[in-house]
Amino acid sequence: MPVFDLRTLLPGKISFEEKDLMFHAGDLWPRKLLLQRQGQKLKLPKAVVRPETIEDIQTLLAWANKEKVALIPYGGGSGVCGGTQVLNDSISLDLRKLNHIQEMNEESFYVRAQAGILGPELENALNQKGFTLNHFPASFAISTLGGWISTRAAGQLSTGFGSIEDMLLALTVVLANGKILETKLTPRSSTGPSLTQLFLGSEGTLGVIVEATCQIHRLPQERDFLSFSFQNISEALSGIRTLLQKNIFPAVVRLYDEVDTQMALSEIGVEASGNLLVLVFQGEKEMVEAQKTVAKKLFSQKGKELGEKPARHWWEHRFDLNDKKMTQILSQEGMLLDTIEVATTWDRLELLYTEMKKAIESEITVLAHFSHFYLTGGSIYFTFVGSTEENKVLEKYDRVWDKAMEACLKVGGTISHHHGVGLLKKKWIQKELKEGWEILSQLKKEMDPNGILNPRKLL
Numbered sequence: 001m002p003v004f005d006l007r008t009l010l011p012g013k014i015s016f017e018e019k020d021l022m023f024h025a026g027d028l029w030p031r032k033l034l035l036q037r038q039g040q041k042l043k044l045p046k047a048v049v050r051p052e053t054i055e056d057i058q059t060l061l062a063w064a065n066k067e068k069v070a071l072i073p074y075g076g077g078s079g080v081c082g083g084t085q086v087l088n089d090s091i092s093l094d095l096r097k098l099n100h101i102q103e104m105n106e107e108s109f110y111v112r113a114q115a116g117i118l119g120p121e122l123e124n125a126l127n128q129k130g131f132t133l134n135h136f137p138a139s140f141a142i143s144t145l146g147g148w149i150s151t152r153a154a155g156q157l158s159t160g161f162g163s164i165e166d167m168l169l170a171l172t173v174v175l176a177n178g179k180i181l182e183t184k185l186t187p188r189s190s191t192g193p194s195l196t197q198l199f200l201g202s203e204g205t206l207g208v209i210v211e212a213t214c215q216i217h218r219l220p221q222e223r224d225f226l227s228f229s230f231q232n233i234s235e236a237l238s239g240i241r242t243l244l245q246k247n248i249f250p251a252v253v254r255l256y257d258e259v260d261t262q263m264a265l266s267e268i269g270v271e272a273s274g275n276l277l278v279l280v281f282q283g284e285k286e287m288v289e290a291q292k293t294v295a296k297k298l299f300s301q302k303g304k305e306l307g308e309k310p311a312r313h314w315w316e317h318r319f320d321l322n323d324k325k326m327t328q329i330l331s332q333e334g335m336l337l338d339t340i341e342v343a344t345t346w347d348r349l350e351l352l353y354t355e356m357k358k359a360i361e362s363e364i365t366v367l368a369h370f371s372h373f374y375l376t377g378g379s380i381y382f383t384f385v386g387s388t389e390e391n392k393v394l395e396k397y398d399r400v401w402d403k404a405m406e407a408c409l410k411v412g413g414t415i416s417h418h419h420g421v422g423l424l425k426k427k428w429i430q431k432e433l434k435e436g437w438e439i440l441s442q443l444k445k446e447m448d449p450n451g452i453l454n455p456r457k458l459l
């Protein structure tokens with residue numbers, strides 16, 4: 001592969017340095033970290049390209065089509081499913097230099113920014129003008145706008161303000177053939193299926209997202225907190241459903257199961273058994289007070305009020321469980337850790353929880369919380385953690401995932417609420433999408449006939 005040609009095509013924008021290649025070998029997929037711990041050599045990209053303009057990306061795509069070389073779009077590299085993992089001879093396309101804000105429209109409440117911008121770069125600029133995106137994945141500090149769109153990410157305030165698909169208004173994408181697709185900036189349109197939405201969750205397989213326009217909100221006037229404990233998870237879920245179905249959507253609603261509750265409460269010295277419910281309200285003062293009053297009345301019927309402290313503590317420490325902590329745990333011999341995020345409708349939500357827990361708890365310690373809620377249902381975020389002999393770690397890791405995914409599909413849940421598919425969930429994607437998988441595969445062939453965009457991921 002004549003990768004060295006790229007030095008003349010994109011002078012100063014290409015790196016062959018070992019440290020760069022290592023960094024771009026993949027993301028934070030725990031299985032990759034386990035393989036690294038066991039001393040397995042990762043496949044490295046042949047080079048890392050850092051485009052500064054759309055024309056740079058077009059040049060690279062033209063070259064890749066000619067040479068039939070794979071390109072892997074790379075945002076923050078915070079994915080946890082192997083979406084950026086190198087499988088064959090590839091170039092890593094690092095988009096971090098495309099990180100400018102092009103427009104902040106204070107009349108129409110939107111921001112237009114380049115896809116490589118990191119969470120804090122975008123949010124700080126908005127805050128300075130009195131605005132916020134209200135999108136806070138736990139990986140906020142290390143993930144990019146383009147990555148959020150490509151994985152259909154969800155942030156901590158999703159119950160109140162929606163996930164990335166609710167925020168996105170328009171996109172600019174460089175297609176595999178080098179053409180530029182710019183979708184129209186409009187609050188809504190009925191000119192056929194939405195091409196903006198097509199790229200949400202496309203995981204770098206259909207085009208390179210270079211720019212996005214998202215709606216923004218004013219910074220809240222008021223923020224308030226409330227916590228409860230419930231002896232019974234059914235009663236807690238039923239209370240949450242009742243609140244949301246009254247059309248009251250607090251910014252944050254998080255319900256921890258008993259094991260997760262003990263983890264959460266042990267840190268703050270609050271003694272309570274059962275299932276912890278954390279609520280955060282934000283917005284105009286009167287709205288916050290009204291929402292809090294209704295929630296308090298409703299949850300006091302079956303739950304025990306714990307005041308502000310647990311919810312406030314969660315808010316203040318909401319980014320503590322970060323990539324560093326995760327990689328530190330996974331660096332210890334014999335340790336296993338990963339998270340599984342699924343979702344379903346209210347009528348099956350508790351069943352999904354009990355069935356998935358039952359499927360894996362004989363293998364490993366499992367804790368869970370419900371953290372993204374809708375009028376129609378919610379998501380469950382399982383964390384599994386444990387240890388075994390080092391030579392059995394991968395086998396056990398794969399077995400836990402197999403059992404969890406089969407149980408999820410059996411109950412009718414979706415195998416991913418917000419982390420995406422990558423390499424991790426490819427094995428089950430056809431079972432979930434059925435005929436839809438054929439349609440997406442055809443689309444991929446049509447849009448990227450040489451298969452240069454992130455091949456063998458997702459599709």
Ligand SMILES: Cc1cc2nc3c(=O)[nH]c(=O)nc-3n(C[C@H](O)[C@H](O)[C@H](O)COP(=O)(O)OP(=O)(O)OC[C@H]3O[C@@H](n4cnc5c(N)ncnc54)[C@H](O)[C@@H]3O)c2cc1C
Binds near residue numbers: 144152
């Ligand atoms: C500690 C931790 C906490 C996390 N918490 C959350 C959470 O709360 N919510 C959540 O949704 N996720 C969470 N994640 C997962 C991850 O952060 C998200 O999937 C995030 O959206 C990935 O963004 P990124 O910029 O790092 O993308 P990357 O990891 O770089 O890439 C992800 C995928 O998108 C593609 N891609 C990236 N940029 C582009 C682009 N511009 N154009 C086309 N394709 C592109 C890549 O090829 C890859 O397939 C967490 C991860 C960690 C490690």
